[in-house]
Amino acid sequence: MKRLYFIILACAFFCLASAQHVVRSYIPHGAIFYNSRWQGVSSADKASYYRVLAVDDGGHKIFYDYFITGQLQAEKHYTSINKHDDRHTVLNGVCRTFHKSGRVESVLQYKNGKADGRALSFFPSGNIGMKLTYRNGVLDGPCYTYNENGRLEYTTIWRNGSKVNEIKGGKDHYIDKITNEDDFCERFRRDEALIMAQSKSISKAREDAGLRNKEEAKDVRKTGDYIADSKGIQAESGGQSKVKGDRPARTAVRTKRGKQMTEEEKLIANVKYPDGPKGNAASVKGEKYSNAAMSPQGSFSFPYLYSLLSKDDERTQSIGALAGLSRNFKLSASQIIDGYGIQKEIIFHYNMVYDAQSGKDKITGKNPRQIAYFGTVTGNNLSLERIKMFTWSKDEMYHIAQEAISAGYQVLGNIDYLSTDGNFILEPKTIQIGYDEREVIITFTHQPNLYGGIYHIQMDVR
Known part of the structure; x- marks a missing residue:
C-alpha cells in the first residue's frame, strides 16, 4: 500500500495528460530534453526523456513525454512549461503516465497545478492498484487499495488531507452495479492495447536494427555484394x-x-x-x-x-x-x-x-x-x-x-x-x-x- 501511495504522490509532481498519441522512432526538432530527475538538459545524449509540445483537438495545450528510446512515457495538458525543472511545470487537466510496456501507470486530474479530482495507479500487470480523490492538492474523499490479484484490501476516508477512517476490505462505490466496471478507470485505458503494441513495435525495431547491422557487416565481409x-x-x-x-x-x-x-x-x-x-x-x-x-x-x-x-x-x-x-x-x-x-x-x-x-x-x-x-x-x-x-x-x-x-x-x-x-x-x-x-x-x-x-x-x- 505504501509503495503505491508514493507512486501517486510522485505523479503529483511529474504527471500527465490525454489526447492523440504520437509514437516516434526519431527525436523531432524542437524537443525539450530532461534527465532522469526531470531536470532540463541540452541534448539527447544527456537525456532520459524528451518532450514534444502540441495542441489537442479542443485547442488546449498538451505535451507528450517519451523515453529516450522512443516509447510514450506520458501525456499532459498544461498551463506553463519549465524547461529547467519540471517540478515547476503547471499542469491543468487529465494526466496519464505509462509503463515502458505501454500499460497505463497512473491517471490524475489537475486544476491550476494542483491535484483536483480522481487519481488512479496501476500495477505493471495492468490491474488497478489504488483509487484516490484529491481536492485543491490534498486527499479528500474515499481511497481504495487493491492487491495485485485484484482484491480490495483497504478502504480509507480522507478529509482535507487527514485520514479519518480506514477499514480492511470494504466496497468500491465507484464500480457501477450494472456493468461491474469503474467507467472513469476504463475510459483512460481504452487505448492501452494500441499503446502497448506501439511500444512493443519500437522495442522490436531496435532489436531488429541491431541484428540487421550485424548481418550487414557480416555480408559485406563474406559476399562482397555491397559497395561502400x-x-x-x-x-x-x-x-x-x-x-x-x-x-x-x-x-x-x-x-x-x-x-x-x-x-x-x-x-x-x-x-x-x-x-x-x-x-x-x-x-x-x-x-x-x-x-x-x-x-x-x-x-x-x-x-x-x-x-x-x-x-x-x-x-x-x-x-x-x-x-x-x-x-x-x-x-x-x-x-x-x-x-x-x-x-x-x-x-x-x-x-x-x-x-x-x-x-x-x-x-x-x-x-x-x-x-x-x-x-x-x-x-x-x-x-x-x-x-x-x-x-x-x-x-x-x-x-x-x-x-x-x-x-x-x-x-x-x-x-x-x-x-x-x-x-x-x-x-x-x-x-x-x-x-x-x-x-x-x-x-x-x-x-x-x-x-x-x-x-x-x-x-x-x-
Whole structure:
C-alpha cells in the first residue's frame, strides 16, 4: 500500500495528460530534453526523456513525454512549461503516465497545478492498484487499495488531507452495479492495447536494427555484394536504383541478395517515375537572389508543395506520385519511417541519411538534399500532414522563402529574414481561407548541431 501511495504522490509532481498519441522512432526538432530527475538538459545524449509540445483537438495545450528510446512515457495538458525543472511545470487537466510496456501507470486530474479530482495507479500487470480523490492538492474523499490479484484490501476516508477512517476490505462505490466496471478507470485505458503494441513495435525495431547491422557487416565481409561509397551503402543492381535507408522503424535496404522485400519497399523500389511539376523560379522585387548554384528545374517548388498541404482535394497522394515529384527534385534514394499507428514518413534524399544509432541526420557526400512527406497511409496513398525539406544551398532556401512571400506570406515578428542565416518563420497574411483549404506555417531552421548543419524547411498544417 505504501509503495503505491508514493507512486501517486510522485505523479503529483511529474504527471500527465490525454489526447492523440504520437509514437516516434526519431527525436523531432524542437524537443525539450530532461534527465532522469526531470531536470532540463541540452541534448539527447544527456537525456532520459524528451518532450514534444502540441495542441489537442479542443485547442488546449498538451505535451507528450517519451523515453529516450522512443516509447510514450506520458501525456499532459498544461498551463506553463519549465524547461529547467519540471517540478515547476503547471499542469491543468487529465494526466496519464505509462509503463515502458505501454500499460497505463497512473491517471490524475489537475486544476491550476494542483491535484483536483480522481487519481488512479496501476500495477505493471495492468490491474488497478489504488483509487484516490484529491481536492485543491490534498486527499479528500474515499481511497481504495487493491492487491495485485485484484482484491480490495483497504478502504480509507480522507478529509482535507487527514485520514479519518480506514477499514480492511470494504466496497468500491465507484464500480457501477450494472456493468461491474469503474467507467472513469476504463475510459483512460481504452487505448492501452494500441499503446502497448506501439511500444512493443519500437522495442522490436531496435532489436531488429541491431541484428540487421550485424548481418550487414557480416555480408559485406563474406559476399562482397555491397559497395561502400560517398553515398552510403547500397546494393549492386546493374544500374537500377535501389531503395536505401537505415532508420530503426523500417529499413529499406535489402540486407542480402535475393531477400524478400516488404510491400512498402517494393512500392518505392519499383515505382515508375512520372513527370513531376516543373520548378517555378519566383522572384521578389527588391530582393537579391542568385539561383546559379541550383537550377530551378531541380529546386523545391513551394507553390506545388503548398497546394499539396493546403488543399483538401490534393492532400492525398499515391506513393508513386510522391516518388515522381521527388525525382523531379533530383532525389531518388528512399527511406520509410513508421510513425504512430498508420502514420508514416516517406523520405527521398541525396547524399544524406538518418543514422539510427546517433538519432541524427548525416551527410554522406557533396550538395546534400532531402524531402520528407509525413502523413497517414491508406493502401498505397499518403494523406499529407507535413512536408520537410533539407538543402545545403542557402540560395535554394531563400528561393523557397521568396516564393512563399510572393504567394502572400509574411515573416513572423517583421524581422529581416535575410539577416537570420536561415532561422525564421513565415505565416500567411490575413487572407480568406476557403472551406476546402487549410493554413500552412513554414519554419526555417539552420543550426550546426541539427539536420547535419544544413538548411531545414518545415511546412505544417495549422
